[in-house]
Amino acid sequence: MTKTSLDKSKIKFLLLEGIHPSALKVLHDAGYTNVEALSGALEGEELKRKIADVHFVGIRSRTQLTEEVFAAAQKLVAVGCFCIGTNQVNLNAARERGVVVFNAPYSNTRSVAELVLAEAILLLRGVPAKNAAAHRGGWLKSAENAYEIRGKTLGIVGYGSIGTQLSVLAESLGMQVVFHDVATKLPLGNARQAASLDDLLAQADIVTLHVPELPSTHGMMGAREIAAMKPGSILINASRGTVVDIDALASALREGKLLGAAIDVFPVEPKSNKDEFSSPLRGLDNAILTPHIGGSTMEAQANIGLEVAEKLVKYSDNGTTTSAVNFPEVALPAHPGKNRILHVHHNVPGVLSAINLVFAENGINIAGQYLRTDEKVGYVVIDLDVESSALAVEKLSQIPGTIRCRVLF
Ligand SMILES: NC(=O)C1=CN([C@@H]2O[C@H](COP(=O)(O)OP(=O)(O)OC[C@H]3O[C@@H](n4cnc5c(N)ncnc54)[C@H](O)[C@@H]3O)[C@@H](O)[C@H]2O)C=CC1
Numbered sequence: 001m002t003k004t005s006l007d008k009s010k011i012k013f014l015l016l017e018g019i020h021p022s023a024l025k026v027l028h029d030a031g032y033t034n035v036e037a038l039s040g041a042l043e044g045e046e047l048k049r050k051i052a053d054v055h056f057v058g059i060r061s062r063t064q065l066t067e068e069v070f071a072a073a074q075k076l077v078a079v080g081c082f083c084i085g086t087n088q089v090n091l092n093a094a095r096e097r098g099v100v101v102f103n104a105p106y107s108n109t110r111s112v113a114e115l116v117l118a119e120a121i122l123l124l125r126g127v128p129a130k131n132a133a134a135h136r137g138g139w140l141k142s143a144e145n146a147y148e149i150r151g152k153t154l155g156i157v158g159y160g161s162i163g164t165q166l167s168v169l170a171e172s173l174g175m176q177v178v179f180h181d182v183a184t185k186l187p188l189g190n191a192r193q194a195a196s197l198d199d200l201l202a203q204a205d206i207v208t209l210h211v212p213e214l215p216s217t218h219g220m221m222g223a224r225e226i227a228a229m230k231p232g233s234i235l236i237n238a239s240r241g242t243v244v245d246i247d248a249l250a251s252a253l254r255e256g257k258l259l260g261a262a263i264d265v266f267p268v269e270p271k272s273n274k275d276e277f278s279s280p281l282r283g284l285d286n287a288i289l290t291p292h293i294g295g296s297t298m299e300a301q302a303n304i305g306l307e308v309a310e311k312l313v314k315y316s317d318n319g320t321t322t323s324a325v326n327f328p329e330v331a332l333p334a335h336p337g338k339n340r341i342l343h344v345h346h347n348v349p350g351v352l353s354a355i356n357l358v359f360a361e362n363g364i365n366i367a368g369q370y371l372r373t374d375e376k377v378g379y380v381v382i383d384l385d386v387e388s389s390a391l392a393v394e395k396l397s398q399i400p401g402t403i404r405c406r407v408l409f
């Protein structure tokens with residue numbers, strides 16, 4: 001159980017992985033000046049040592065926030081994932097310590113969709129192999145196995161924020177769109193939901209993956225699924241590296257079963273731009289290999305910086321958890337003239353009545369109270385007179401089941 005009540009200048013932020021300066025500006029403008037921004041990811045002891053000292057951490061897809069890292073992060077109150085994926089964060093470990101996790105669910109989706117379409121066009125024309133040959137002095141002028149994208153069928157696996165945008169863009173180029181999703185989704189335009197993944201694989205000239213990293217998506221494009229793709233089709237993966245069996249894909253490309261592939265994400269990615277990239281796909285000219293840059297555009301990064309930093313500021317300033325990915329969501333009004341107590345507890349019977357008993361027994365008047373729970377934690381926010389808050393925090397912190405109790409001035 002941790003008790004915190006800090007002046008803004010003492011609240012420490014650590015931003016990793018080259019988060020866009022737009023985030024820094026939001027934090028500074030909101031009065032948070034104690035910010036350390038690093039260009040790379042951290043791991044191991046160095047990550048644990050740094051995170052132990054901060055209240056907020058900002059990461060992208062590379063930094064792994066494990067149970068062990070959270071155990072070392074005693075002061076941490078929130079994590080900002082300046083990206084979409086949150087698979088690099090142990091969300092339960094965070095929640096059980098009262099640490100709220102935010103992400104940017106939309107800001108880079110257009111960038112991914114554009115990259116995928118561009119890759120589909122280049123692969124259908126055999127450009128990657130022709131380009132590689134030209135760099136070696138070759139000249140592969142030929143129409144053989146070169147096709148227009150118009151009229152081809154795009155198979156989208158995962159019809160979420162990225163998949164749906166891609167669907168609209170692809171139709172505007174004259175493509176047919178078929179998609180597979182575990183949920184029933186409203187098809188946009190003339191897109192059709194396939195009966196199953198196999199149904200999609202049997203129809204699609206280009207298969208593109210846009211699912212999150214989950215146990216159910218791990219290896220979902222394995223040797224069997226790749227074999228079930230149409231001969232001469234294309235596979236694109238800009239989701240997560242664990243979704244595709246890379247060895248099976250390399251074989252399919254070598255054997256000519258697939259015309260080409262574009263892979264942006266890998267089961268193991270280099271930790272920094274200084275580390276070597278190794279993959280069974282290296283050296284295959286019909287594979288476009290990109291260093292996890294689906295969302296890496298100036299537009300996306302600037303917007304993500306704003307979006308996530310604003311969420312962190314809101315949470316720090318007034319306790320709002322709207323759009324948190326691992327925590328009960330509460331949208332809170334300002335609390336002028338009052339102190340605000342944030343009480344996070346295990347969601348077990350009796351905690352709420354114990355909280356209210358503290359106010360009744362100590363004659364503390366409540367100006368506002370907000371509550372949200374999920375299956376694991378409860379989040380109660382109480383506004384009260386400035387002079388009552390020290391006593392209230394002391395008493396509330398002692399309630400069995402309390403995970404964290406803080407006061408905002
Ligand atoms: N390469 C890059 O730089 C980027 C990669 N990504 C990755 O793309 C993923 C997708 O992003 P969004 O479209 O924004 O996510 P989203 O959450 O909006 O959509 C994902 C869709 O996949 C579906 N889905 C989940 N499990 C499935 C399964 N087993 N089979 C079929 N469908 C399944 C969901 O129902 C949902 O409709 C992210 O989780 C992230 O890992 C996101 C942004 C940039």
Ligand SMILES: O=C(O)C(=O)COP(=O)(O)O
Pocket residue numbers: 060061062082083084085086108292293295296
């Ligand atoms: O948004 C995502 O999920 C991504 O994969 C992008 O990751 P990045 O911020 O480029 O490390």
